[in-house]
Amino acid sequence: MKKVVSIFVAMLMAFTLAGCGGGSTSTKSNEGDLSGKISLNGSTSMQKFVTALGESFKEKYPNVNVEAQFTGSSAGIAALQKGTCDIADSSRALSDDEKNSGLIENVVAIDGIAVSINKANKVKSLKKQQLADIYTGKITNWKDVGGADEQIVVIGREAASGTRSAFEELLKIENQCKYAQELDNTGAVVAKCAATTGAIGYVSLDAVDNSINTMELDGAKATVANIKAGKYPLQRPFVMATKGKISKQNKKVQALFNYINSDAGQAIIKKVGLISAK
Amino acid sequence: MKYSIVGSNKTTTREEKAAAYIFIACAALSIIAVVSITAYMIISGTPAIFKVGLVDILFSTVWQPTAGKFGILYIILTSIIGTFFAVLLAVPIGLLTAVALSELVNEKFKKVLKSAIEMLAGIPSVVYGLLGILIINPAMYALERSIYAGNPHHQMTGGANLIATILVLVIMILPTLVNVSETALETVPQHLRLSSLALGATKIQTIFKVVIPAAKNGIFSAIVLGVGRAIGEAMAILLVAGNAVKAPWPFNSVRFLTTAIVSEMGYSQGLHRQVLFTIGLVLFVFIMVINIILSRILKKGEEDD
Numbered sequence: 001m002k003k004v005v006s007i008f009v010a011m012l013m014a015f016t017l018a019g020c021g022g023g024s025t026s027t028k029s030n031e032g033d034l035s036g037k038i039s040l041n042g043s044t045s046m047q048k049f050v051t052a053l054g055e056s057f058k059e060k061y062p063n064v065n066v067e068a069q070f071t072g073s074s075a076g077i078a079a080l081q082k083g084t085c086d087i088a089d090s091s092r093a094l095s096d097d098e099k100n101s102g103l104i105e106n107v108v109a110i111d112g113i114a115v116s117i118n119k120a121n122k123v124k125s126l127k128k129q130q131l132a133d134i135y136t137g138k139i140t141n142w143k144d145v146g147g148a149d150e151q152i153v154v155i156g157r158e159a160a161s162g163t164r165s166a167f168e169e170l171l172k173i174e175n176q177c178k179y180a181q182e183l184d185n186t187g188a189v190v191a192k193c194a195a196t197t198g199a200i201g202y203v204s205l206d207a208v209d210n211s212i213n214t215m216e217l218d219g220a221k222a223t224v225a226n227i228k229a230g231k232y233p234l235q236r237p238f239v240m241a242t243k244g245k246i247s248k249q250n251k252k253v254q255a256l257f258n259y260i261n262s263d264a265g266q267a268i269i270k271k272v273g274l275i276s277a278k
Numbered sequence: 279m280k281y282s283i284v285g286s287n288k289t290t291t292r293e294e295k296a297a298a299y300i301f302i303a304c305a306a307l308s309i310i311a312v313v314s315i316t317a318y319m320i321i322s323g324t325p326a327i328f329k330v331g332l333v334d335i336l337f338s339t340v341w342q343p344t345a346g347k348f349g350i351l352y353i354i355l356t357s358i359i360g361t362f363f364a365v366l367l368a369v370p371i372g373l374l375t376a377v378a379l380s381e382l383v384n385e386k387f388k389k390v391l392k393s394a395i396e397m398l399a400g401i402p403s404v405v406y407g408l409l410g411i412l413i414i415n416p417a418m419y420a421l422e423r424s425i426y427a428g429n430p431h432h433q434m435t436g437g438a439n440l441i442a443t444i445l446v447l448v449i450m451i452l453p454t455l456v457n458v459s460e461t462a463l464e465t466v467p468q469h470l471r472l473s474s475l476a477l478g479a480t481k482i483q484t485i486f487k488v489v490i491p492a493a494k495n496g497i498f499s500a501i502v503l504g505v506g507r508a509i510g511e512a513m514a515i516l517l518v519a520g521n522a523v524k525a526p527w528p529f530n531s532v533r534f535l536t537t538a539i540v541s542e543m544g545y546s547q548g549l550h551r552q553v554l555f556t557i558g559l560v561l562f563v564f565i566m567v568i569n570i571i572l573s574r575i576l577k578k579g580e581e582d583d
Contacts, residue, residue, distance in 0.1 A: 044544065044545065071545075072544065072545035072546075072547065074547055075545075075547050078547070137433070140430055140433065140434075141430075149428075151423075151426070151427075151428075151432075151434040152434065153434045153435065154433070155436070158521065158541045158542050158545075159342070159343045159344050159546075159550070160343065160542055160544075160545035160546045160547070160550060161545055162545065165344065174344065174345075175342050175344055175345040178433065179522045179531075180433050180434060180435045180436060180438075180520065180522060180531050181435060181436060181438050181520040181521060181522055181531050182520070182521040182522050182531075182533075182541065183521065183541075184516070184521070184540070184541040184542075184544070188517075191411075192436065192438075195411075195415075195416065195436075196419060196436035196437070197419075198434055198436065199436055
């Protein structure tokens with residue numbers, strides 16, 4: 001019996017020790033070829049884009065790992081300032097303070113925020129001011145904006161969400177919104193709008209699907225053409241900020257930005273529902 | 279002495295000692311975990327209290343983290359009231375189910391009922407949330423529209439409200455209540471039932487006058503465990519509660535302590551994030567109090583026996 005126990009214990013120890021061995025596999029660098037890693041940190045709204053970019057970039061540069069974390073725009077910018085990442089993904093323009101601290105705002109794409117409503121809703125178009133009034137609780141019934149007699153269910157995102165801060169900032173209604181529901185992801189907003197007759201919500205343009213209708217704002221539909229032309233008011237830049245100019249960055253980071261500007265990079269921007277900044 | 283099965287220092291081999299140390303280390307792991315979690319909650323939860331002020335956090339009703347307002351009174355009240363009513367509704371159902379299981383039904387039906395309840399306990403909480411979205415929220419929306427039609431003072435919530443959350447919580451804590459109280463009822467000695475019946479009491483009289491009072495400690499601990507489960511639940515109610523910080527009226531969209539942390543942790547930072555840890559600390563204190571009450575009840579039960 002003792003023997004069995006001791007064998008068991010020895011095996012247990014061996015396993016534990018073996019567990020410590022792995023992990024530190026080093027990447028071998030080839031002369032002339034790029035290798036190592038690029039670390040990105042920032043906006044969760046940019047996750048889809050950054051992940052797709054990283055995968056496709058790795059096909060061209062197999063020895064470069066694009067390591068992306070998605071902690072939120074401000075967290076990413078803070079990490080860049082601390083020097084714990086190479087690029088900060090931000091789904092808002094940088095503030096003056098952030099620019100003064102030496103960060104460069106490289107706009108890589110533009111994201112449109114669509115106003116989503118239930119399919120049964122007859123209202124097709126709103127003025128920007130009416131939208132703001134709905135979200136601040138001044139308008140509470142669809143009949144006040146030309147729709148059916150149906151009370152409005154105001155749906156938004158949770159505080160500190162990039163989409164919410166962009167939405168409130170663009171309408172100049174920061175911290176004045178009276179939400180009936182605060183949901184913690186884009187998919188949930190789409191689902192609630194699809195299921196609730198009186199609902200209104202906001203989501204990234206690329207999250208719009210057939211289950212909901214989108215609202216015209218100031219006479220402009222939420223389309224790529226209108227956003228690029230600057231006609232559609234709810235739009236925000238996707239920024240990949242760097243500390244200092246791109247030309248001052250290491251070769252890997254420069255290669256990444258070159259890749260974004262290449263045809264392959266632009267195709268990815270299109271594929272994930274964004275609008276090219278070029 | 280050498281071949282004795284009673285261990286002594288002389289007969290203990292190195293392997294035996296090593297094994298003992300490993301077992302003790304495993305046992306110590308949970309103690310270390312509890313101590314470090316407590317320390318971590320206090321360390322990360324207190325800074326915000328000093329920066330914002332305890333009164334401003336606990337007794338203010340305005341939660342606008344992006345504007346620097348961190349009042350969680352409504353959130354605390356929602357957690358208390360939501361849990362209270364969920365338990366209030368679940369206890370009669372759970373207790374009567376437990377009575378049926380242990381006293382009334384035949385073996386065949388008992389097997390079916392028992393496995394149904396075990397399945398209920400095994401369903402992941404997010405599934406309860408989905409069920410709430412698909413069934414309870416639309417029903418609540420219809421009810422809300424018929425009650426508040428044309429009422430400008432009520433903000434339509436689309437059915438995500440306190441009642442919907444309570445209903446989901448009731449279903450979620452039922453298995454805990456049923457299982458623990460059933461165990462308590464089963465341990466009531468058979469001679470008590472027989473004596474009662476021999477004295478001429480009916481079966482139902484016996485259940486309510488003899489069996490349930492005899493099992494009351496176990497039933498109390500079932501209730502306390504149910505309270506603990508309800509107050510700590512996050513995923514299911516995140517989906518049905520609506521998550522706007524409002525006073526906990528039946529048709530308001532509400533936010534609980536747990537969902538306050540879950541829904542905003544992803545993007546928050548700085549003071550906002552610290553306050554979320556403070557909410558965690560408040561929740562932690564609640565759970566600790568519940569655990570202390572539970573251990574008191576269990577101790578009292580031992581003394582009574």
